[in-house]
Amino acid sequence: MxxxxxxxxxxxxxxxxxxxxxxxxxxxxxxxxxxxxxxxxxxxxxxxxxxxxxxxxxxxxxxxxxxxxxxxxxxxxxxxxxxxxxxxxxxxxxxxxxxxxxxxxxxxxxxxxxxxxxxxxxxxxxxxxxxxxxxxxxxxxxxxxxxxxxxxxxxxxxxxxxxxxxxxxxxxxxxxxxxxxxxxxxxxxxxxxxxxxxxxxxxxxxxxxxxxxxxxxxxxxxxxxxxxxxxxxxxxxxxxxxxxxxxxxxxxxxxxxxxxxxxxxxxxxxxxxxxxxxxxxxxxxxxxxxxxxxxxxxxxxxxxxxxxxxxxxxxxxxxxxxxxxxxxxxxxxSRRRALHQLTQAQAALREAHAQLEQLVDSRTAELRQTNDALKTQIAQRLQTEGELLQASKLAVLGQMSAGLSHEVNQPLTALRALARNSIRLLEGGRTDAVASNLQIMDDMVERMSRITRQLKSFARKADEPVAGQVLLLDCVRNALLLLEHRSRSLDVHAQLDLPAGLRVLADGNRLEQVLVNLIGNALDAMQHEPVRQLHVAVDALDQGRRARVRVQDSGPGVSDADLPRLFEPFFTTKPAGEGLGLGLVISAKIVHEMGGTLRAERATGELRGMSFEFDLAVDTWTATPETHDV
CATH class of the missing domain: 3.30.450.20 (PAS domain)
Structure with missing residues (x-):
């Protein structure tokens, strides 16, 4: 021992x-x-x-x-x-x-x-x-x-x-x-x-x-x-x-x-x-x-x-x-100790799992509510944008109403006079003069029909934009037709430098709204200028796959301080009561939806006013631009 x-x-x-x-x-x-x-x-x-x-x-x-x-x-x-x-x-x-x-x-x-x-x-x-x-x-x-x-x-x-x-x-x-x-x-x-x-x-x-x-x-x-x-x-x-x-x-x-x-x-x-x-x-x-x-x-x-x-x-x-x-x-x-630790870990894991499930359920409910709120806000925003787009059209139509009423009233007065004159000519047996009066009356009716048809197309509210193949020259001419009473009253010389066969991929009605806004702003800027010139031109971009549209005027232009703020909502350089400050904002959004970008800069060359340009995808391009005086 x-x-x-x-x-x-x-x-x-x-x-x-x-x-x-x-x-x-x-x-x-x-x-x-x-x-x-x-x-x-x-x-x-x-x-x-x-x-x-x-x-x-x-x-x-x-x-x-x-x-x-x-x-x-x-x-x-x-x-x-x-x-x-x-x-x-x-x-x-x-x-x-x-x-x-x-x-x-x-x-x-x-x-x-x-x-x-x-x-x-x-x-x-x-x-x-x-x-x-x-x-x-x-x-x-x-x-x-x-x-x-x-x-x-x-x-x-x-x-x-x-x-x-x-x-x-x-x-x-x-x-x-x-x-x-x-x-x-x-x-x-x-x-x-x-x-x-x-x-x-x-x-x-x-x-x-x-x-x-x-x-x-x-x-x-x-x-x-x-x-x-x-x-x-x-x-x-x-x-x-x-x-x-x-x-x-x-x-x-x-x-x-x-x-x-x-x-x-x-x-x-x-x-x-x-x-x-x-x-x-x-x-x-x-x-x-x-x-x-x-x-x-x-x-x-x-x-x-x-x-x-x-x-x-x-x-x-x-x-x-x-x-x-x-x-x-x-x-x-260490098996016995590991089993004991495993048992404790499983109990802690079950408790943590229960807490995690509870937390996930609460967060899921919050996210669902937030998602529903976002969907509602998106729907309201889309509705508001549509209403603003239509309001912009109606505002433009309201500004043109006086001139358009004059455009329609003048042919009606002429039609009345020609009709009475034709009755007297018929009583006198002068059928040739009656035929001439009837031809003049037909031309006046066709002119009023063209104006009202364009007004109806412009004022139409489109639910969804439809991209198609549209002639750019027709869209520019339709916009000038809607603003013809203002350009004629201001004695504006409009020059179009673009091919007659140029087709772009865009929604025609929305493209005309952009052109009406830009040309209307140009007319407003030139109304107090001694020389009033409007220039609409097209350049080729990306080897002819895109077209750049420029709208230039001979107005006084915009100051350097206001130039960066042109595309801000509710910002306008016009006097109070003459503009909401939404025309360029809506136009920029429309151009963006068509795959382009709206830009503003000072014009160069003969015109010293403003130049607004945007680019569009080209479907058919003609090589040589054509000059059209309107």
Whole structure:
């Protein structure tokens, strides 16, 4: 008993420590780190092994393809070397007939074999016969002297890689010439480039014995050095005339690479089709295969980005698995307390839900009342606007009533006099004079009918505006007809500059009301001026899709202080009793409903009064404006 007493406090402290949430969080974090590191390592190793195996298979396939392409014509030079035509040529190199026969034979064989060029040359590189005119490669004499049976050289014109097969022609146990077969590797390289564009995860390159890239699926790596080339070596490579251009940048690849597992390197991969190399280096898995008979190194570069991404995903999955274990332990240890808190939270939630429903019901009732009030206000506003619109029309008609009564009374008086005169003429048997009187009476009746018809159309109260295709010139003339008595009494000269066939998209009655308001304001402004001119013109806007209507007068204009307030309700510059200050407000609203904007500014040019303009959508536009004097 005495020996066990010191262990009891330690056990209690350990139990309290294990029951604390901080310990469980620490345990969860530790499991997350372990799962992250273990899953990342396993996934990266597995992905790298799979990528290495796949790359090795593809490397063997590329090597076999390259070897088959290069060995397809390997026996052709030796077969040509025993041809009688070439034997005859070598016995008599200066015979023109022998050369011509060799030319023809080589051209036929070149076409049938599918090679690019076949020629016979001396050991010094002088061409004796060829399938087509050519310039022999610089390396030919060097290759013959070294006893080579093949070599690579770059095409100086296209920059592509050519492969040359050689076979010596002997006379008296001495090399008298050499048969050379040339074929270009550009089609094979184009296939690699196409595969590289389709699959950005793998790049292929072929390096010669000087470690210079002569073929590659990435064009920016062409004629680059695999490892590091110092300036002296770079100058020697450029002076060797093996390559048609300057030696490219160093790829910084190791001189020896693992064949099976590969070696991780970092290489800047240029973007597809981009002339400049990429600045960011990518992690890549480099593997190589030696093609010893040709003295070539075939290198495959596989992008490790996807492998690393999968390793990161797996690492996060491992971290999530470790976190789930720690959280599960934390959940089991705190389940009783969580259930108790959940019960309390549910009770509080029910109470809050009840209060929220009550609040929502009260707010819904208030919003419904507010919505009904807004609907009522909108309806009242629409009714008020309609009544104001009609009141504006009636106000204009009231201002014109005296003049219109004079316009109607004068023809009636004339009709009475003509009727009495016609009775007396009939009694006197003067039928021709009676016919003339009747024609005059008919014209007067037609004039009164036109005035009353326009008054009836203007005074009509439209419930809903109807947009249609209306002739702008007719609307202007109708407005001038309603105000003709005032313009004639003031001796106003009205000039209309607008096409006769211009049709705009608007409601004709409402457009006439706008024009009556604007022309009436212009007449009011000019009544005390010595010169009274009214100008109504139209300009094209937005390439003829809209028309701008301008109404200008020669009045005194509006002061700078009153100009910004012209479109305020109940503001007027007229004397008391002559205006309500609603004409421009209503006109601006009508123009806005028709899709335009009513603006006011000082007139320029010959007229120095005010200019009111608004724009409308055009349905039919005639190109040439016409001037009409009214």
């Amino acid at each position: 005495v020996a066990s007493d010191p262990l009891r406090p330690r056990a209690l402290r350990l139990l309290r420590l294990l029951s604390r949430p901080s310990f469980h969080f620490f345990l969860t974090g530790l499991l997350m780190l372990l799962g992250f590191a273990l899953a990342h390592r396993i996934s990266e190793r597995s992905g790298r092994d799979q990528l290495s195996a796949l790359s090795t298979e593809r490397l063997e396939l590329y090597a076999s393809n390259l070897a088959a392409e290069l060995g397809r014509h390997a026996s052709l030079p030796s077969l040509l070397a025993i041809a009688p035509t070439l034997q005859t040529l070598m016995q008599s190199p200066g015979d023109e007939a022998a050369r011509q026969a060799a030319h023809q034979m080589l051209a036929r064989v070149n076409v049938r074999a599918g090679t690019h060029q076949i020629f016979v040359a001396t050991p010094q590189g002088e061409v004796l016969a060829a399938s087509e005119p050519l310039t022999p490669p610089v390396r030919l004499a060097e290759a013959v002297a070294q006893g080579r049976v093949h070599f690579f050289a770059a095409d100086p014109h296209t920059g592509s890689t050519d492969f040359y097969l050689l076979h010596p022609l002997r006379q008296s146990n001495a090399v008298a010439g050499v048969v050379v077969v040339r074929f270009n590797l550009a089609p094979l390289e184009a296939t690699w480039v196409d595969l590289g564009l389709r699959s950005q995860g793998e790049r292929i390159l072929v390096a010669d014995e000087q470690d210079v890239v002569i073929m590659s699926s990435v064009q920016a790596w062409k004629y680059a050095v695999l490892d590091h080339a110092d300036p002296s070596r770079r100058k020697a490579l450029e002076a060797s005339a093996r390559y048609p251009q300057a030696i490219g940048p160093d790829l910084e690849l190791p001189a020896t690479l693992e064949v099976h597992q590969g070696q991780q390197v970092k290489l800047a991969v240029p973007p597809p089709g981009g002339p400049a190399p990429a600045t960011a280096a990518k992690p890549m898995l480099a593997q190589q295969r030696q093609i010893l008979p040709l003295g070539l190194r075939l290198v495959a570069l596989s992008d490790l980005t996807e492998v690393r991404q999968r390793a990161q995903y797996a690492a996060w999955g491992g971290a999530a698995f470790g976190a789930s274990i720690g959280l599960l332990v934390l959940y089991l240890s």
